Amino acid sequence: MIHSKKKRNMNLIIGGTILLFFLTIMVISFFYTPYDVNKIQVANKLQPPSSAHWLGTDKFGRDTLSRIMTGTQTAFFVGAVVVVIGLFFGSIIGGLAGYLGGWFDEIVMRFIDALMAFPGIILAIMIVAVFGTGITDTALALGVLATPSIARIVRSGFMQNKDLDYVVAARSIGVSPLRIIFKVIMPNIYSQLIVAGSVAFAGALLAESSLSYLGLGVQPPDPSLGRMLSESQEYITDDPWYALAPGLTITFIVLGFYMLSNGLRELTDRRS
Amino acid sequence: MAYILRRLVFLCLTLVFISIITFLVFRILPGDPVQIMLGPDADPARITAVRHQLGLDQPLFEQYIHLIQGFVKGDLGESLRFSMPVKTLILARLPLTFSLALMSLVIVVFVSIPLGVLAAIRKNSWGDIILSSITQVGMAIPTFFVGMLLMILFGSMFRLFSPGGYIPWGESFFGALGSLLLPALTIAIPQIAVCFRYVRNEILEQTTMDYVRTARGKGATERATLFKHILRNSLIPVLTVFGLILAEVIAGTIVVEQVFSLPGIGTLLITSVSGRDFPVVQGLVLYIAFVVVCINFIVDLLYRVLDPRIRLK
Numbered sequence: 001m002i003h004s005k006k007k008r009n010m011n012l013i014i015g016g017t018i019l020l021f022f023l024t025i026m027v028i029s030f031f032y033t034p035y036d037v038n039k040i041q042v043a044n045k046l047q048p049p050s051s052a053h054w055l056g057t058d059k060f061g062r063d064t065l066s067r068i069m070t071g072t073q074t075a076f077f078v079g080a081v082v083v084v085i086g087l088f089f090g091s092i093i094g095g096l097a098g099y100l101g102g103w104f105d106e107i108v109m110r111f112i113d114a115l116m117a118f119p120g121i122i123l124a125i126m127i128v129a130v131f132g133t134g135i136t137d138t139a140l141a142l143g144v145l146a147t148p149s150i151a152r153i154v155r156s157g158f159m160q161n162k163d164l165d166y167v168v169a170a171r172s173i174g175v176s177p178l179r180i181i182f183k184v185i186m187p188n189i190y191s192q193l194i195v196a197g198s199v200a201f202a203g204a205l206l207a208e209s210s211l212s213y214l215g216l217g218v219q220p221p222d223p224s225l226g227r228m229l230s231e232s233q234e235y236i237t238d239d240p241w242y243a244l245a246p247g248l249t250i251t252f253i254v255l256g257f258y259m260l261s262n263g264l265r266e267l268t269d270r271r272s
Numbered sequence: 273m274a275y276i277l278r279r280l281v282f283l284c285l286t287l288v289f290i291s292i293i294t295f296l297v298f299r300i301l302p303g304d305p306v307q308i309m310l311g312p313d314a315d316p317a318r319i320t321a322v323r324h325q326l327g328l329d330q331p332l333f334e335q336y337i338h339l340i341q342g343f344v345k346g347d348l349g350e351s352l353r354f355s356m357p358v359k360t361l362i363l364a365r366l367p368l369t370f371s372l373a374l375m376s377l378v379i380v381v382f383v384s385i386p387l388g389v390l391a392a393i394r395k396n397s398w399g400d401i402i403l404s405s406i407t408q409v410g411m412a413i414p415t416f417f418v419g420m421l422l423m424i425l426f427g428s429m430f431r432l433f434s435p436g437g438y439i440p441w442g443e444s445f446f447g448a449l450g451s452l453l454l455p456a457l458t459i460a461i462p463q464i465a466v467c468f469r470y471v472r473n474e475i476l477e478q479t480t481m482d483y484v485r486t487a488r489g490k491g492a493t494e495r496a497t498l499f500k501h502i503l504r505n506s507l508i509p510v511l512t513v514f515g516l517i518l519a520e521v522i523a524g525t526i527v528v529e530q531v532f533s534l535p536g537i538g539t540l541l542i543t544s545v546s547g548r549d550f551p552v553v554q555g556l557v558l559y560i561a562f563v564v565v566c567i568n569f570i571v572d573l574l575y576r577v578l579d580p581r582i583r584l585k
Contacts, residue, residue, distance in 0.1 A: 117565045129553050258412055
């Protein structure tokens with residue numbers, strides 16, 4: 001026990017550091033980018049990394065570093081919206097299903113199973129096909145997508161807790177079911193919710209970049225790392241750094257969230 | 273038998289739910305699909321004609337019944353853009369996507385299971401730590417970026433494969449294999465990461481079980497304990513992951529076909545979404561979801577066949 005406490009939670013440290021780094025970049029990008037993000041300088045196009053352009057320039061001569069910096073805004077925005085939607089609806093649906101049980105639970109779970117049977121990207125494509133593309137629609141579509149898996153986690157948390165003494169006690173003194181769900185049980189599964197939230201964040205980033213890569217996600221002029229990658233594709237063999245910069249950025253942010261979620265899980269496991 | 277029946281009922285229920293979700297998404301959500309399809313300046317007469325052609329002027333319930341009947345008969349209507357039956361469009365592109373998915377799956381199985389076993393045996397060795405770190409990155413990397421990285425590595429350096437472009441199986445076997453190898457690898461890599469971690473953890477968990485101690489106590493060699501006892505028991509739960517991986521592989525083909533410009537189901541889906549060809553999108557989504565649900569059903573049944581304990585419970 002003592003040994004495990006001494007062992008450093010590397011996932012939490014590394015994941016947290018990666019995310020802090022990109023969050024800082026995102027915050028800075030609101031006030032400062034090395035160049036104007038949309039300034040086209042055809043004479044400067046497809047420059048390799050240099051002291052003037054740290055990450056080179058794209059096919060229109062725009063500064064890649066500046067575009068990646070603003071691209072992180074979109075990534076974090078979409079991720080945050082998805083997590084908020086997923087946690088909000090996931091907690092309500094999963095909480096009610098887990099606490100009430102019975103036919104309500106059965107119907108909700110069948111519905112969730114059906115939703116989860118769609119490969120995520122297909123459901124997202126379907127929603128985008130109807131709603132249309134763009135940053136808000138993409139975020140909403142992916143939020144809907146994140147809800148079922150979070151609802152499942154919340155539900156299983158509720159099933160574990162609902163017959164424990166503290167819940168029985170609350171029920172016996174006449175606390176209303178809604179209050180039990182949201183005020184009594186919910187605080188006890190916060191740690192699971194935080195882990196689920198950071199996994200959902202990572203999933204949202206991957207999905208957003210895929211959709212934008214396919215041309216069905218974030219649309220110009222909103223910057224998107226996924227779209228930067230699709231723009232870079234025709235130059236992939238001659239100018240690989242053009243694709244590497246945004247690709248590695250997405251990978252590292254997602255990695256950060258995965259490591260963070262693993263670290264948080266370790267943390268709660270150790271506590272219990 | 274009762275279990276299989278219950279699962280069958282669940283399967284049908286899930287399929288009904290899926291069809292309802294697909295149906296509703298295309299009909300009830302705000303915005304008129306025909307209006308979106310034809311653009312804001314479309315002639316009202318044309319809108320009425322297309323609505324009629326798609327059967328959108330009928331009551332909702334009848335539309336739904338019509339969709340299900342068509343789905344069962346394999347008649348999904350006509351594409352608005354290609355003026356061809358949706359079925360013909362799908363069938364023409366199926367061999368490519370099917371072989372791509374199959375190749376990816378084979379790669380996943382043959383790479384992730386041996387690696388997972390190896391990492392578990394040599395737990396906390398450098399090899400294990402490196403493999404585990406690589407797979408963590410493998411899970412975080414977007415599939416299409418994997419494809420682009422492979423293109424950078426192989427496409428230009430060795431020119432062994434033909435990134436971008438598909439040679440049909442009928443034309444040249446090795447040509448087809450070559451043109452699908454990089455895309456298949458692209459789809460497989462993130463799934464190898466998932467599967468590797470699962471196999472490794474499962475084996476490590478089984479190693480702590482009583483039966484392993486018994487086997488060792490009897491004097492079984494480490495090798496025999498691993499292959500005859502641990503591996504047999506740990507690969508059964510891995511099977512459930514394969515249902516999920518298969519769904520991911522199918523989803524992966526959609527994106528990766530774009531990366532390598534392969535004319536498969538995924539490309540058809542994406543161009544149909546961009547071209548607002550709703551009959552095609554609806555048909556594809558239904559069939560893909562149908563395939564995924566059925567695969568999960570089969571995996572579920574296989575799980576019982578392979579593990580007698582579940583049957584006894």
